[in-house]
Amino acid sequence: MTPAINLAKKQKVDYTVHQYDHDPANTNFGLEAAQVLVQDPSRVFKTLLFALNGDPKKLAVAIVPVAGMLDLKAAAKAAGGKKADMADPQIAEKTTGYIVGGISPLAQKKRLPTYLDASAEQFDTICVSAGRRGLEIELAPNDLLSLTRGSFAPIAKNANG
Secondary structure, three states: OOHHHHHHHHOOOOOOEOOOOOOOOOOOOOHHHHOOOOOOOOOEEEEEEEEEOOOOOOEEEEEEOEEOOOOOHHHHHHHHOEEEOOOOHHHHHHHHHHOOOOOOOOOOOOOEEEEEEEHHHHHHEEEEEEEOOEEEEEHHHHHHHHOOOEEEEOOOOOOOO
């Protein structure tokens, strides 16, 4: 069990765990999860950390479909900042307690402002990392926001621009 799964269990939300063998050569963790689990890539979400206004320690969490990309301008606006940059991976790992490719939005070491792309509202359930490469947790978007104290925001853009 990971902290993410333990939190969902403790808060008694409905969830399903999906486990698969992660290919160490594959660094596109989210798309790998969607393909191996035969899920629609717009229903599988990746967890990204971003830094606000040039401060590498002022972090927030973005949860976007693996089929798309984080729109940094939109993320900054959602978080009340002027500018956003991707967080340094080492700082992200230290802050969340998870390794890159297995960062779950749930039960991070430090609670951060969390934004779930508004596209998640169209689904009954979505998949996010359960805190380890090769482990996903499927739950309702509203349950995810309740567990993270997050909010919906239009923060994703199409992978093609």
